[in-house]
Amino acid sequence: MIIEEGMVAVVTGGASGIGLGLAEALADRGVRIVVADIRADALEQAVSDIRARGVDAVGQATDVSDAGAVERMAITTMATFGRVDLVCNNAGLVSPGAPMWEQEASTWDRMIGVKLRGVINGVTAFAPYLVAQGSGHILNTASSGGLAPLPGRTPYAATMHAVVGLTETLDLELKAAGPALGATVLCPGLVDTPLGQNSAALGAITLPSGTAGSIGDLPGAMSARAVADAALIAVEAGRVHVAPGDGVLERARSRVEHLIADLEAAR
Numbered sequence: 001m002i003i004e005e006g007m008v009a010v011v012t013g014g015a016s017g018i019g020l021g022l023a024e025a026l027a028d029r030g031v032r033i034v035v036a037d038i039r040a041d042a043l044e045q046a047v048s049d050i051r052a053r054g055v056d057a058v059g060q061a062t063d064v065s066d067a068g069a070v071e072r073m074a075i076t077t078m079a080t081f082g083r084v085d086l087v088c089n090n091a092g093l094v095s096p097g098a099p100m101w102e103q104e105a106s107t108w109d110r111m112i113g114v115k116l117r118g119v120i121n122g123v124t125a126f127a128p129y130l131v132a133q134g135s136g137h138i139l140n141t142a143s144s145g146g147l148a149p150l151p152g153r154t155p156y157a158a159t160m161h162a163v164v165g166l167t168e169t170l171d172l173e174l175k176a177a178g179p180a181l182g183a184t185v186l187c188p189g190l191v192d193t194p195l196g197q198n199s200a201a202l203g204a205i206t207l208p209s210g211t212a213g214s215i216g217d218l219p220g221a222m223s224a225r226a227v228a229d230a231a232l233i234a235v236e237a238g239r240v241h242v243a244p245g246d247g248v249l250e251r252a253r254s255r256v257e258h259l260i261a262d263l264e265a266a267r
């Protein structure tokens, strides 16, 4: 899909980080935006930032794990703009670091609710409009942790692998419904965002005392805007996967090579 001025995009988790980067990159191309986020206070600032780029934007406080709330957000989008062209299911949290057998049941519920059901809810609410329109694209944010193992973060890795898998199938289903439809999954490595701080503020993790939990301090972290630009290039090229970041390609290749080696050895 070629992204054109006047189109309409929805960005969940759009008040911060990669979502805000996507909203800004789209606004710079003249795309009108619906920004959804669970943090209503941060949403207000994001909407005024996007409007300052000269495009129409609305904010809607939405918990993506709540199917009814996402459905209402889709209705608001259609009532406000009359169409939707790009749906970015991006909202997310990080899970506490621990081996799988020490992860709390509440962590699994939260990660499945936000990172998996959140994407499912976005697709369920918006895909019918795209199909009826005969054009549009869905961009789901997963992670490099969806392309390769991520020791210490099974709830994160499991939901991200699920988002990669569902997007690959969704893309085929959308293309079967219409040649101008498709889906892309964004699987970045480290991105300089306040994911740790926001996840702590939302009760998903506890930051170790004395640390700011800043991903930007880690070597190789990309800017949210660079990740957003890479994602939009992939959407326009019709690619199903995009995985910017140091070492991501190598980790994905290693996983696939191990997978193929195991399958061949078992023949």
Ligand SMILES: NC(=O)c1ccc[n+]([C@@H]2O[C@H](COP(=O)([O-])OP(=O)(O)OC[C@H]3O[C@@H](n4cnc5c(N)ncnc54)[C@H](O)[C@@H]3O)[C@@H](O)[C@H]2O)c1
Pocket: 012, 013, 014, 015, 016, 017, 018, 019, 036, 037, 038, 039, 042, 062, 063, 064, 065, 090, 091, 092, 093, 094, 114, 141, 142, 143, 144, 187, 188, 189, 190, 191, 192, 193, 194, 195, 196, 198, 199, 202, 215
């Ligand atoms: N930062 C990284 O290194 C990195 C790497 C790979 C993937 N990701 C993924 O990118 C996505 C965006 O994360 P980010 O790094 O920009 O973090 P971020 O914290 O800056 O942005 C995430 C946004 O999602 C919102 N959110 C959280 N739960 C929500 C809910 N239930 N409903 C609606 N909004 C909710 C938060 O309020 C926040 O504004 C996440 O899914 C994350 O897992 C991040």
